[in-house]
Amino acid sequence: MDARSLKEKIFLVTIFALTALGVTPVFYVLASVIYKGIEAFTRRGIGIIVKVNGGILPAIMGSFALSILSTVIGVVLAFVAGLFVAEFPNSRISKITKVASRSLLEVPTVLLGMLVYILLVVPTGHFSLLAGAIALALVMLPYVMVHVEQALESVPQIYREAGYSIGMSRAQVLFGITVGIAKRGIASGILMGFAKAMGETAPLLFTIGAARSSLPCSIMSPGDAVPLMIFQYAQMPQEYYHDLAWAGSLVLVIVFLLVFVIVRKLIKEVKY
Amino acid sequence: MDHAIVVEKLNVWIREDHVLKDIVLKVPQGYITAIMGPSGSGKSTLLRSMNRLVELIPGAKVKGKVKVFGKDIYTEDPYKVRKDITMVSQNPNPFPHMSIYDNVAIGPRIHKLVKNREKLDELVKWSLEKAMLWDEVKDRLSDPPTVLSGGQQQRLCLARALALKPKILMLDEPTANIDPVNSKKIEDAIKALVRDEGITVIFVTHTPAQAVRVSDFIAFIYNGKIVEYGLSRELALNPGHELTEKFLRGEIG
């Protein structure tokens, strides 16, 4: 073997080894969460999932409420803003909107929590699920927008032309044809934004108030969320709380993997 | 002879390019007119200027008049214009997210042309029959159009355009990307439509043979200008211009 092909061999072995090393943590993380999560449930009983005091029910209920609220706020905003950007790509406002949304994508999410703290928590005088939901909606917004835009832009121009050539108005073409054809891509974008927001912790630190001794009774009352509970329980000295943290992680990971599988299926079926 | 469309001194620019130059054209009513020319001659743009689809091209600017049945379409609502002059595009583009039935029914539905389901069913059947597709799809109307071949999809697009019962039908190189058998069916369908329904057909083609075979009148366009316009047979036998002669002989691509 000459030096040149030896070099090639070493190179190939190196890149495959590095790639393998790079993806190893995902197995390790998933295995740890599944193992420790199941261990926690067996040690503390499956009942912790429906227990209010000393259980994870308030966090799950809080996350559930937050997921609905933030999805409603974030998705409507992102969907319509995404439509605007994709439908009027040459307008100045559209270009600025695109820049703003791409920048929001790179803004640390902790700052979005700080923003909502000043704008909503300070004026109302208390933490609330609504404040948390708005912060999460802002996290979701740029993600969903990017996916909505991409889904709409991937619809071939010939279908728009077909719509116009039978006398459809611009709105009819947009909502009846373009959105219709792109609906799977849009749905998967929404799901991805949802999953992203559900796993977020930092924006909730300053907004929902970590009220975990009782269930939230309205969207204006403080509440808890699974990621926030994990963050705070992980720092407690007692084993019991660590177990709850792992149990919460298992719940989060299951939800995430479910969304991942659905998104995969949706994207695979997209064909024109 | 009545004229369905009268184009008066039409000029079109796309960004810096002067694509159509002083086009004057009278399209006779109830006949088939072919706009023939090499690629890049502006023939598709001319077609799109007659239903205002040209406005979808970024940077397009239109000057001049296009009168359809006496009315200047550039002073009217473009969406209404396109309802009365429907168009079939070069590449088959049935809506992939709708069934075969819905693809034909969408036009009448959005323009509220029919009152009830039975009438809509009839109209869909009529359109598919006129597009010579009914026998092939009557048992699978609820399937998506993606199950059809390219040629069948193109005839589905023809049916979609016919469902609005247009007075004028435009086709942009409708057979450029499909097989000879399907091309023949589309050509036959067009001829039958003019003969039986009396509608006016304008189509764009880059093959002289097709223009002569299908049309009653030919407008030969080259480099954004109409070089020659006349009865198909006369133009084919006695081209009045050197360029036309060359194009008919296949010397201009």
Place this chain on the structure above:
Amino acid sequence: MKGDKLLYYSLFPFAAIVIATFILLFAVISYTSAPAIKEYGWKLFTSSAWSPSEMGPESSKYGLLSPLYGTLVSSIIAVILAFPVTISAVLVIEDYAPPRTRDLVGSLIEVMAGLPTIVYGLWGLEILAPLLKVHVYSPLHQLLGFIPLFSCRPFSGYNILTAGILLAIMVLPYMVAVARDSYRSIPMTYREAALAIGANRYEYAKIMMGMIKPGLIASALLGFGRAAGETVAVALVIGNVPLISSCILKPGYTISSLIANQFSMAPLYPYMMNVLFTGGLILLMIGVIANTVAVIMISKSRLR
């Protein structure tokens, strides 16, 4: 056209909200940090003292130097570790692996991107840090203790290096995504040209990577920005001690973990909230600068 205008103006308000959010973010964070900057001035960025007092601004000491240092160092470590893996993964996924392996690696990286950051944090806290301390840091210190980076004895697994390693894992999928986009934008003709001159796979990769250099820089910058902004996972593993040391086996602090830890106490002490917002302002600037330069790099890397 009337219908078009109507559509435009009915969608417009939503786009306006997006723009307004971005502007508000800047305005609110700047406005809230202003009092701290006015009160403490440059001392805020040149000292590492952190002793809040209820008595007033004169007796409380706030300095962001250590968290700023920790943010930069842990993020740089993350990018240095993730960068070679990024390049390898892009080549493996795009060119060198058989199709099934490609899909598998691609999916795994997508899962990595989507896992909640708090899960990484908990894993880092309970699994990774103890493991690294025993199996990596102790031997590392014994063998390479003469290098300043590893000169201190690792008392625990919670230190700047652990934060850097965890961040490397977390930003890897983003860096791969950005680099992959650039790699895909290389036109076929260039690929053919490289192969036509008889390049083997190593030489081919070298030519291709040279071609998308700006894209790779963008990937590193965006990875850096993400790492700098990451909050909870880092807060769980970095040790949260305001130190500045050349040894990366010592605990440290980052701006975001400082914010996460101190925020609940901030309303009790004068100016503390404002100081934390100043930290936020720094994070925002890091994010915006990294993003802007990355966008410029990406537009430069378009070969088509």
